[in-house]
Amino acid sequence: xxxxxxxxxxxxxxxxxxxxxxxxxxxxxxxxxxxxxxxxxxxxxxxxxxxxxxxxxxxxxxxxxxxxxxxxxxxxxxxxxxxxxxxxxxxxxxxxxxxxxxxxxxxxxxxxxxxxxxxxxxxxxxxxxxxxxxxxxxxxxxxxxxxxxxxxxxxxxxxxxxxxxxxxxxxxxxxxxxxxxxxxxxxxxxxxxxxxxxxxxxxxxxxxxxxxxxxxxxxxxxxxxxxxxxxxxxxxxxxxxxxxxxxxxxxxxxxxxxxxxxxxxxxxxxxxxxxxxxxxxxxxxxxxxxxxxxxxxxxxxxxxxxxxxxxxxxxxxxxxxxxxxxxxxxxxxxxxxxxxxxxxxxxxxxxxxxx
Amino acid sequence: xxxxxxxxxxxxxxxxxxxxxxxxxxxxxxxxxxxxxxxxxxxxxxxxxxxxxxxxxxxxxxxxxxxxxxxxxxxxxxxxxxxxxxxxxxxxxxxxxxxxxxxxxxxxxxxxxxxxxxxxxxxxxxxxxxxxxxxxxxxxxxxxxxxxxxxxxxxxxxxxxxxxxxxxxxxxxxxxxxxxxxxxxxxxxxxxxxxxxxxxxxxxxxxxxxxxxxxxxxxxxxxxxxxxxxxxxxxxxxxxxxxxxxxxxxxxxxxxxxxxxxxxxxxxxxxxxxxxxxxxxxxxxxxxxxxxxxxxxxxxxxxxxxxxxxxxxxxxxxxxxxxxxxxxxxxxxxxxxxxxxxxxxxxxxxxxxxxxxxxxxxxxxxxxxxxxxxxxxxxxxxxxx
Numbered sequence: 001x002x003x004x005x006x007x008x009x010x011x012x013x014x015x016x017x018x019x020x021x022x023x024x025x026x027x028x029x030x031x032x033x034x035x036x037x038x039x040x041x042x043x044x045x046x047x048x049x050x051x052x053x054x055x056x057x058x059x060x061x062x063x064x065x066x067x068x069x070x071x072x073x074x075x076x077x078x079x080x081x082x083x084x085x086x087x088x089x090x091x092x093x094x095x096x097x098x099x100x101x102x103x104x105x106x107x108x109x110x111x112x113x114x115x116x117x118x119x120x121x122x123x124x125x126x127x128x129x130x131x132x133x134x135x136x137x138x139x140x141x142x143x144x145x146x147x148x149x150x151x152x153x154x155x156x157x158x159x160x161x162x163x164x165x166x167x168x169x170x171x172x173x174x175x176x177x178x179x180x181x182x183x184x185x186x187x188x189x190x191x192x193x194x195x196x197x198x199x200x201x202x203x204x205x206x207x208x209x210x211x212x213x214x215x216x217x218x219x220x221x222x223x224x225x226x227x228x229x230x231x232x233x234x235x236x237x238x239x240x241x242x243x244x245x246x247x248x249x250x251x252x253x254x255x256x257x258x259x260x261x262x263x264x265x266x267x268x269x270x271x272x273x274x275x276x277x278x279x280x281x282x283x284x285x286x287x288x289x290x291x292x293x294x295x296x297x298x299x300x301x302x303x304x305x306x307x308x309x310x311x312x313x314x315x316x317x318x319x320x321x322x323x324x325x326x327x328x329x330x331x332x333x334x335x336x337x338x339x340x341x342x343x344x345x346x347x348x349x350x351x352x353x354x355x
Numbered sequence: 356x357x358x359x360x361x362x363x364x365x366x367x368x369x370x371x372x373x374x375x376x377x378x379x380x381x382x383x384x385x386x387x388x389x390x391x392x393x394x395x396x397x398x399x400x401x402x403x404x405x406x407x408x409x410x411x412x413x414x415x416x417x418x419x420x421x422x423x424x425x426x427x428x429x430x431x432x433x434x435x436x437x438x439x440x441x442x443x444x445x446x447x448x449x450x451x452x453x454x455x456x457x458x459x460x461x462x463x464x465x466x467x468x469x470x471x472x473x474x475x476x477x478x479x480x481x482x483x484x485x486x487x488x489x490x491x492x493x494x495x496x497x498x499x500x501x502x503x504x505x506x507x508x509x510x511x512x513x514x515x516x517x518x519x520x521x522x523x524x525x526x527x528x529x530x531x532x533x534x535x536x537x538x539x540x541x542x543x544x545x546x547x548x549x550x551x552x553x554x555x556x557x558x559x560x561x562x563x564x565x566x567x568x569x570x571x572x573x574x575x576x577x578x579x580x581x582x583x584x585x586x587x588x589x590x591x592x593x594x595x596x597x598x599x600x601x602x603x604x605x606x607x608x609x610x611x612x613x614x615x616x617x618x619x620x621x622x623x624x625x626x627x628x629x630x631x632x633x634x635x636x637x638x639x640x641x642x643x644x645x646x647x648x649x650x651x652x653x654x655x656x657x658x659x660x661x662x663x664x665x666x667x668x669x670x671x672x673x674x675x676x677x678x679x680x681x682x683x684x685x686x687x688x689x690x691x692x693x694x695x696x697x698x699x700x701x702x703x704x705x706x707x708x709x710x711x712x713x714x715x716x717x718x719x720x721x722x723x724x725x726x727x728x729x730x731x732x733x734x735x736x737x738x739x740x
Contacts, residue, residue, distance in 0.1 A: 001364075001416060002357045003645035004653070068356060237731045252736050257727035258720065264731055265663050265670075272642025273635070279356050298635040346631035347624070353634055355607065355621055 003272065005072065013072045019049055020080040026324045029081040033188040033327060038152055040118075043084035046077075047115035051086075055094055060109035066282035067216055071223040071274055078227030078335070081327045083189030085118060085152040087220055092119025095160040095213050099168050099205035108158065108170075117157040122147035122171075122195050123214070123339070130340040132166035132210030139163035139204050143171065143197040149338065153180045153193035161202065166210030169202040176200060187334035189327065215292040216281060217339050222274040222295035225303035225335040228328050229267045232303075232310035235325065236260055239314055256313065263309050266302050273298055290352040297345035303332035358645075360416060368420045371397060375428040385431040386465060397421055398433050399463050402443065407460035415648050422597055436507070438462045438469030442515045445532070448584040449573045458534070470508040470537065472516030472559065473582070475501060480721050482517070483526045483579060487561060489518040489533060491568060496520075496533060498541070498564040504715075508544050508557040511537055521576045532578035534570040541565060551707045552692040595664065596644045599671050602705075603637050606630065606675050613682050613699065620682050629678050636671055643667075659730040666722040672709035680706055 005013070023045055032039055046052075054070045056062025063069075070090060077086050093112040096105060096119075111117040124130050125137075126148050137145040143161060150159070159171040159178075171178060177198035185192045237260055240251030250256055277291035307329040311318035318325050336342065360368070378391050392398040393409045400418070402408020411417075425432050433439055443462055446455050461467040478485040487500025498518060508514065514535045521529040537544065541564030546554035573581040610621040610630060620626045643660050650657040679702040680687055686699040687706075694700070713719045727733045 001360055001645070002649050002652070003642070004356065004649045006356065237733065240733060249734055251727075251733040254724070254736055257731075257733050257736070258723040260731055260733065261666075261723035261726035264659075264726060265666055269639050269643035269660055269663060269667060272646055273639055275356070276638075276642050279358065283358075294635045294638050297631070298639065343628060346628050346635070349631035349634055350627035353631075355610075355627060355630060 003275070005068075005275075009069060009072055012069065013076060015049060016046070016051070016073050016076045017079075019045060020076055020082055024080045024082045026327075029083060029189065029327045030322075030324045032083045032191070033321075033330070036188060036191070038085075038154070038191060039083045039189070040085070040155075042082055043086060043089070044115060046073075046082075046084075046086060052089070052093065052115045053113035055090070055097055056109050056113040057097065057105075060105060060113060062109070062113045066278070067219060068275065068278035068282065071219055071278040074220045074223035075227035075230075075274070078224030078331065079231045081189060081228060081231070081331050085120065085156075085190075087190070087217070087224065088120040088151040088156075089115075089118055090220060091121045091213060091217050092156075092158055092160045094216050095119075095121065095168050095205065095209065096170070098212055099207040099209035101206035104170075104203065104205060112158075118152075118155070119158040119160060120150055120152050120156040121160045121162075121213075121217075122150045122153075123162040123217075124149045128340060128344065130214070130338075130344075132162060132214055135162040135164055135166070135210065137161065137163045137169075137197075139165065139167040139169055141201065141204075142177070142199040143169060143202050144177075144199055146194060146196045148194050149183075149192045150180075150195045151190050151192055153195055154182065154191075159195065160205075160213075161197070162210050162213075163204075166208045168205045168208075168210055168213065170205060171197065171200055171202045175202070185334075187330045189331065190334055211289070212285075214339060215277075215288050218292040218296035218345070219274055219277045219281060221335045221338060222277065222292075222299040225299040225332065226267070226271055226274055228331050228335070229299070229303040229306040232306045232325070232328055233260070233263050233267050236263065236310040236313040259309065259313065263306050267306055270299055270302065290349065293345040293348045293352060296339065297342040297349060300332075300336040301342040304329065304336055307332045360420070364416050364420060367417055368424065371421060371424045375424060375430055379428055379430040381429065388431060389434075389464070392430075397425075402447065402459065402463065406447075406455055407463050415651055419648065426597060426601075434463060434465045436468065437471040437515075438467060438513075441471060442469050445515070445572060445581060445584045449532075449577075449581045451569070451572075453569075454534070454572065467513060468507070468511045470505050470511040470514040470557075470559070472502040472505060472514045472518075472535070474504045476503050480718060483530065485517055485519060485530065487516070487518045488522065489520050489531065489566075491520075494568050496566045496568065496570070498533070498535065498561040498566065500561050502559040502561075503547075504556045505544075505559050506556045508537065508559050509546055513537060514559070515572070517578050517582055520578075524576055527579045528576050530578035531575050532572040532581040533566055534572065535564065535566045539564060549707075550710070551704055552690075595668055596640050599637055599640055599668055602672060602675050603633060606633065606679060609679060609682055609699070609702065613684070615682070615684075626678075626682070629681075633671070633674060633678070636667075636674070640664075640667055640671065659726075662722075662725050662730055665717065666719055666726065669709070669713040669719055669722075672705075672712050676702075676706040676709040 051073050053062035054065045058064040096108050137143055157173050161169045163169050177200040179196045181194045183192050240256055243250045273295040277295040280287040280291045311325045317323050374395050396409040396411050399408035400411035404410045443459055475485050489496040489498045514537055516533050516535055517530050518533055519529050520531040541562050543560040545558045547556055548554050610626055613620045615623045647657045647660050683699040683702050689700040691697040691700045691704050
């Protein structure tokens with residue numbers, strides 16, 4: 001038994017870490033919150049490392065790897081609170097891998113793998129309706145209806161739209177009847193829009209893969225949340241070692257040490273949740289819905305709590321805009337709500353585990 | 356990532372299952388069964404044959420398979436208690452040859468039972484400040500002082516104890532590890548009633564109690580180190596996830612039995628949410644244990660995760676307690692003590708016992724200190740060694 005990353009995965013994660021450490025300093029994570037513009041450059045840099053092809057089959061210029069390989073990138077992306085369309089492009093691409101027929105895969109996958117085209121996903125229908133069973137749009141030759149909270153919709157080339165029965169449809173940028181309305185977004189690093197369709201022409205993907213796509217999204221959000229929460233613990237611990245008050249490091253105060261220990265306890269052991277869910281996605285499909293729901297429920301509930309705690313540990317400076325910890329708190333709120341709140345997934349955990 | 360046990364271990368599991376099918380019956384004498392299991396190489400694997408063990412190479416996956424299969428068959432595993440879990444590994448690592456020969460076999464066969472003499476009224480979390488003294492006089496140790504929270508001392512023949520033998524030495528360097536026969540006039544054992552009404556633990560008073568000069572493990576002044584002997588005891592690496600799993604199952608059973616708002620509690624959305632959260636926590640611990648095992652096998656122990664296990668488990672037990680209390684409702688008004696056929700109020704005991712888990716063997720706050728220091732690298736609090 002080896003429940004751990006292999007050497008190749010560690011090496012790949014290391015290269016992503018190095019890239020993000022160099023290219024995504026705090027200033028860059030904070031920038032979209034300042035000026036509201038999407039950072040596509042950072043995403044293009046990630047794509048140049050080959051992350052766009054991780055889950056794309058080799059025949060289409062991809063690496064033919066698994067969701068775990070993608071999830072460890074999501075972990076790093078969350079750790080650095082890297083702004084940009086990593087999540088939505090990965091899901092849009094995966095939709096075509098999972099549900100496209102040969103012609104549809106031929107048409108898009110190679111471009112998506114190298115980032116020549118960018119995809120996003122249009123799933124939510126409001127009032128917490130995120131899951132494939134909740135989708136109401138009729139999968140016709142044209143689409144009519146609204147989708148909410150679509151990430152990076154402006155300038156996206158492909159929109160993967162969730163339809164009734166878990167079907168997935170692709171709408172191409174500029175299609176008639178499509179309107180994109182940006183909404184003010186808590187996590188400015190991943191700006192959202194409402195997208196409306198009125199008899200908008202679409203390409204219906206061959207397979208009905210909505211639930212599986214959502215499961216993959218849950219895993220990637222969980223991984224992002226793990227990375228983000230880990231960063232918050234590390235930042236708080238580092239600050240406690242450096243900051244002095246009453247003539248000594250505040251990390252020597254037991255009240256604070258215990259808070260930090262509880263924070264680490266809430267985060268560290270949960271890494272296995274997203275690893276396992278990602279692993280099942282590739283190797284044990286029947287185990288995915290439960291594993292993905294547990295990972296999403298648990299990690300995206302933990303992340304905001306830990307981000308709050310980290311800000312609290314920093315005191316006044318933590319509450320300032322420039323110090324930047326709020327970027328992780330806002331990212332945490334995105335991870336928590338996107339694809340459904342933890343309570344929704346716990347209800348699924350209860351049913352899926354036979355309660 | 357590979358979650359399979361592999362052919363060698365699958366074969367081992369089959370072998371264990373066959374053994375249990377052929378040799379275990381629930382009406383059997385546990386000692387006789389254990390003897391057979393030792394013969395088969397399934398129990399006391401880290402203990403050499405000459406001391407009564409089965410002397411098997413350390414294999415954490417096999418250890419886990421054994422726990423899983425013995426649990427499933429409800430067959431007895433190794434004798435529990437501080438004798439087997441603490442003294443025997445310590446003797447193996449630091450004991451004199453005659454001590455190993457004399458004490459290990461009867462201990463693992465359940466014939467010698469041991470109390471752990473560590474805590475004192477003035478030395479709890481700060482154990483090294485202990486004051487029970489032993490002086491070497493006329494070829495034997497003369498012991499005076501008091502131990503406390505000594506579980507099952509009334510039913511034990513022996514004690515392994517930390518005592519101060521070098522009063523002039525510094526705090527930690529003045530302690531020795533002694534073995535003591537409890538059946539002597541210099542020792543008085545007084546049971547203490549716990550919050551459950553049961554008296555498992557005791558006060559032990561030493562007034563000129565004696566033990567032979569060579570009943571010392573390690574040398575004089577080495578007791579602190581001896582007590583920390585970290586023998587690679589494969590069972591200790593499993594982290595106790597089996598207990599959490601059993602507790603979770605009982606809790607689900609309770610939720611199916613009891614009613615809430617006129618319906619089975621298991622149908623109530625709030626109850627389902629709470630149980631699902633517990634399920635997530637249990638899964639977290641199971642997977643964390645898998646990571647720890649994998650890293651151990653790879654020779655790169657996940658120390659930071661390991662030192663979190665105890666707090667994670669006592670927190671889990673406390674959360675289960677809160678939920679079980681909510682589920683049993685009015686039955687929490689009833690006491691399981693003095694009741695021959697307790698019903699749901701048995702969970703009142705679990706509620707109390709979960710507190711013991713957060714205190715015994717290092718309180719939860721001490722666990723947080725350990726995580727802060729050894730896990731997060733935070734500086735020690737001023738003045739604490």
